[in-house]
Amino acid sequence: MLENARALTGGVDTHADVHVAAVIDPVGGLLGVEAFPADPAGYGRLEAWMAGFGRIALVGVEGTGSYGAGLARHLARAGLAVVEVDRPNRQERARAGKSDPLDAIEAARAAQSGRAFGVAKTRDGKVEAIRALVVARRSARESRTKALNQIRQLVYTAPDELRERFRGVPVWRLAEGVAAMRVRADADPVRMATKISLTSLARRALALAEEGAFLDAQIARLVDEVAPELVELVGVGPDTAAMLLVAAGDNPSRLRTEATWAKLCGVAPLEASSGKVTRHRLNRGGDRQANHALWRIVITRMSCHAPTKAYVARRTKEGKSKREIMRVLKRYVAREVYRYLPQT
Numbered sequence: 001m002l003e004n005a006r007a008l009t010g011g012v013d014t015h016a017d018v019h020v021a022a023v024i025d026p027v028g029g030l031l032g033v034e035a036f037p038a039d040p041a042g043y044g045r046l047e048a049w050m051a052g053f054g055r056i057a058l059v060g061v062e063g064t065g066s067y068g069a070g071l072a073r074h075l076a077r078a079g080l081a082v083v084e085v086d087r088p089n090r091q092e093r094a095r096a097g098k099s100d101p102l103d104a105i106e107a108a109r110a111a112q113s114g115r116a117f118g119v120a121k122t123r124d125g126k127v128e129a130i131r132a133l134v135v136a137r138r139s140a141r142e143s144r145t146k147a148l149n150q151i152r153q154l155v156y157t158a159p160d161e162l163r164e165r166f167r168g169v170p171v172w173r174l175a176e177g178v179a180a181m182r183v184r185a186d187a188d189p190v191r192m193a194t195k196i197s198l199t200s201l202a203r204r205a206l207a208l209a210e211e212g213a214f215l216d217a218q219i220a221r222l223v224d225e226v227a228p229e230l231v232e233l234v235g236v237g238p239d240t241a242a243m244l245l246v247a248a249g250d251n252p253s254r255l256r257t258e259a260t261w262a263k264l265c266g267v268a269p270l271e272a273s274s275g276k277v278t279r280h281r282l283n284r285g286g287d288r289q290a291n292h293a294l295w296r297i298v299i300t301r302m303s304c305h306a307p308t309k310a311y312v313a314r315r316t317k318e319g320k321s322k323r324e325i326m327r328v329l330k331r332y333v334a335r336e337v338y339r340y341l342p343q344t
Helices: 040-051 069-077 090-096 100-113 126-157 160-165 171-179 189-226 238-248 258-264 288-304 306-317 322-338
Strands: 008-013 018-024 030-037 056-062 082-085
Touching: 008 040, 008 100, 018 040, 018 100, 030 040, 030 100, 040 056, 040 069, 056 069, 056 100, 069 082, 082 100, 126 160, 126 171, 126 189, 126 238, 160 189, 171 189, 189 238, 238 258, 238 288, 258 322, 288 306, 288 322, 306 322
Parallel strands: 008 056, 056 082
Antiparallel strands: 008 018, 018 030
């Protein structure tokens, strides 16, 4: 116990090119501040510099999911406990101003006081691979939707013969029909330019559809390897399971209980009591992608899962609104999902 009391705490304010580190003593006194390059050699120098002050018990790092990802991995491999510092102390910033050394010191004090306590994701396994694929898949999906919308708008404003040709064609078939259209020299510059634009957008949309299908297959394969039982739950497909696994990370053991997981997903109500009033309010924090994944599961179950449909009917008779029922169901689903997250 005495040894832990004497341990030091580090803090790092991360940036694209330079990381600023600080070390404080057990009572919060500053021992030193130094800047290091944001590269593997700089990570090693930063670790050695911190160790030069004594035994480091904890390191608070800002942005472990962005600029600080590489440093967090390095410190974790070195055996240091790393916590994510995701919100600066606004009162301290308003009082003392804003600078990188001050942010590093505040990160160390947030970790030492327990204000920042979330264990950082290791980002070194198959879940991190899933996250990278999900980023590309989401980009392909959004770009394809944008291209299809642009095709539809061009058809609306196209010359009459083109608009009549594609009238009534479903959006999801529009790209195929437009891509098959031949573009020849035309005396009408508007008609020719419209054909060129439509075929260009259509080929782009079809290529993005193929890219998305390939990425979907890669995501599904990794999800089956990481959590095969998760995708067997009602309403959980590879895409939804990927969102939940990315929220949990490669080290889901950092989620101590299912209540911690529920809070991470933003489905654990927050206490808002005062005086004689005892109440809770909706938690609008947490991982919004994980919250959305739970919403998708609930929506699916409300339409095809007999126990869920019976629960909705019973609570509706009790006077609960659909929104209130869905909040409760998301909490139930979070508890169920937690049991199927990988625990190693």
